[in-house]
Amino acid sequence: MPHDRLTAAHSGTPPHRDRPAQRSGSPSTDLDGQPSPRDRWRFWGTAYALLVLLTGTNLPTPLYRGYEARFGFSPLVVTLIFSAYVAALIPSLLVAGPASDTVGRRRVLLPAIAVAALGSLVFALATSTGWLFAARIMQGVALGAASGPLTAALTELEPTGNRRKAALVSTVTSVGGLGLGPVLAGFLAQYASAPDVLPFAVEIVLLVPAAVIIVTLPTTRSGARWRPRRPEIPTTMRAAFATSGTAGFLAFAVVGLFLTLVPTYVAALSGSKNLLLGSAAVALMLICSALAQLACYGRPAQVLELLGLPLLAAGLVLLVLAGGYSSLILLLAATVTAGTGQGLVFLGGLTAINQAAPASRHADVISSFYVIIYLGVGLPVIGVGLLATVTGLLPAVQYFAGIVALLCLVMLFALARARHRTSPSSQVDVS
Numbered sequence: 001m002p003h004d005r006l007t008a009a010h011s012g013t014p015p016h017r018d019r020p021a022q023r024s025g026s027p028s029t030d031l032d033g034q035p036s037p038r039d040r041w042r043f044w045g046t047a048y049a050l051l052v053l054l055t056g057t058n059l060p061t062p063l064y065r066g067y068e069a070r071f072g073f074s075p076l077v078v079t080l081i082f083s084a085y086v087a088a089l090i091p092s093l094l095v096a097g098p099a100s101d102t103v104g105r106r107r108v109l110l111p112a113i114a115v116a117a118l119g120s121l122v123f124a125l126a127t128s129t130g131w132l133f134a135a136r137i138m139q140g141v142a143l144g145a146a147s148g149p150l151t152a153a154l155t156e157l158e159p160t161g162n163r164r165k166a167a168l169v170s171t172v173t174s175v176g177g178l179g180l181g182p183v184l185a186g187f188l189a190q191y192a193s194a195p196d197v198l199p200f201a202v203e204i205v206l207l208v209p210a211a212v213i214i215v216t217l218p219t220t221r222s223g224a225r226w227r228p229r230r231p232e233i234p235t236t237m238r239a240a241f242a243t244s245g246t247a248g249f250l251a252f253a254v255v256g257l258f259l260t261l262v263p264t265y266v267a268a269l270s271g272s273k274n275l276l277l278g279s280a281a282v283a284l285m286l287i288c289s290a291l292a293q294l295a296c297y298g299r300p301a302q303v304l305e306l307l308g309l310p311l312l313a314a315g316l317v318l319l320v321l322a323g324g325y326s327s328l329i330l331l332l333a334a335t336v337t338a339g340t341g342q343g344l345v346f347l348g349g350l351t352a353i354n355q356a357a358p359a360s361r362h363a364d365v366i367s368s369f370y371v372i373i374y375l376g377v378g379l380p381v382i383g384v385g386l387l388a389t390v391t392g393l394l395p396a397v398q399y400f401a402g403i404v405a406l407l408c409l410v411m412l413f414a415l416a417r418a419r420h421r422t423s424p425s426s427q428v429d430v431s
Helices: 003-011 037-058 059-071 075-103 105-123 129-157 163-191 198-215 235-260 262-270 273-295 302-324 328-356 359-391 393-421
Strands: none
Touching: 003 059, 003 235, 003 262, 037 105, 037 129, 037 163, 037 198, 037 359, 059 129, 059 235, 059 273, 059 302, 075 105, 075 235, 075 359, 075 393, 105 198, 105 302, 129 359, 163 235, 163 273, 163 302, 163 328, 198 273, 198 302, 235 262, 235 273, 235 302, 235 328, 262 273, 262 302, 262 328, 273 328, 302 328, 302 393, 328 359, 359 393
16 A cells, blocks of 8 residues: 555545556546445455455354264363464464565465365364364464455455555454354254254355455555565554554453353353354354444544453453353353453554554565464463363363453553553544
C-alpha cells in the first residue's frame, strides 16, 4: 500500500485508490469514483476464503471426546493433537508471509487451499491417533501459509482503502471461522450420519469456491528475489508490536482453552453427552467476540485493548467460579464476558499492527503477529493438559484461568502506564 494513502489518512483527507502501475489486475472504480462491484466481490470473497480455512481447522473440536474413546488416549494427547498444527503453522507463517510479498498472493494461497483439503481428507479417513496428528499438521501448514497473505490481501483489496475496516473484517472473519467450525461439526456429528466423516466432506466442498476466488485475485509481487529470513519487526513499530502481540497471546490462550477443553468441561458440569452443547459454548464465546468488535468498530486500537483486557480477566475469574460452584449460569456469564474481552483485545491488536506495518512488508509483519497469536492458542493449553493428568480436568482449567486472568491485569497496567506517558498530540488515529 503506497505511502500516499497513509499521508492522506494523517492529514484528514479521504484516501485514494492504488493505481494500476503497482500491480496487474488492480482494483478499479466506476466512472463516478465509487468502487466497482468487482472490487467488492474480491474483498468479500477473500474474507470467505479466510473464514472457510479457519472453519476447517476447528471442525475437530467437538469430535475430540469421540476420538479419545475410539483410539484410547488421554486429555494430554487431546491437547497435543490440537497443538500439533502450531508446530507446522509457525514455520509456514514465517515462510509464506514474506514469500507472498515477493512472489504474489496467489502462488502461496492456492497450494494452501490444496493442503487444507488434504488435511480434511486425512481426518475423514483416520483409523488411528497418528492419522489425527498428520491431519493437524497439514491444517497447520495450510493455515500458516494463508493467514498472513489473506489478511494482507483484505487490507489491499478493501474498496475504499480503509485499513481499520479491513482489520475489522479480518478479525470478525477469524473468530467467525473459529466458532463456525465447532458448531458445524457438533451439529453434524450429533444429528447426522458418519460423524467423523461428514464434517470434513463439507469442508472440502466449501474450499472449492475459495480456490476459485483466489484464482481471481490481482497479481501482486514486489519484483525482489525472495529468500528465507528470520522474523524481524521494523524498528518504527516494535513497541506497538510488543504490546499488541503480548495482549493477543493472552487473548488467544483463552481461545485455545475453549477450543480444546471447555467442551469436556461443559459436559462435566452439565452431565450431558450432547456434542452440540459443548460446541455451543465455544461458539457463544466467539459470537460475543465478533459482536464486541462490530459494536466498538472505529475506536482507537489502544482503547480497545484497555477495554478488552479487564473483561477478559473477569471472564476467566467467572470460569473459575463456575467450576467451583458447578454452575452453568456462571459458565454462561464467563463465556460471554471472556468472549467480549477477547474480541476487543484482538481487534485492537490487529488494528494497531495494520496501521503501523510498512506496505512493502505488510504480509511479513502480519504473519509475525499471527505467530504470536497461534503460540497463544497452542502452547499454554499443553500445560493445561499436563496439569489435568495430575489434578483432573476441572482444577486444571481453574488454575489456568486464574493465572491468565492475573497476567491480563498485569498487561492492563503496562498499557495504562504507556498511554499515560504518551502525550495526546502524539496519538494518531488512522482510519
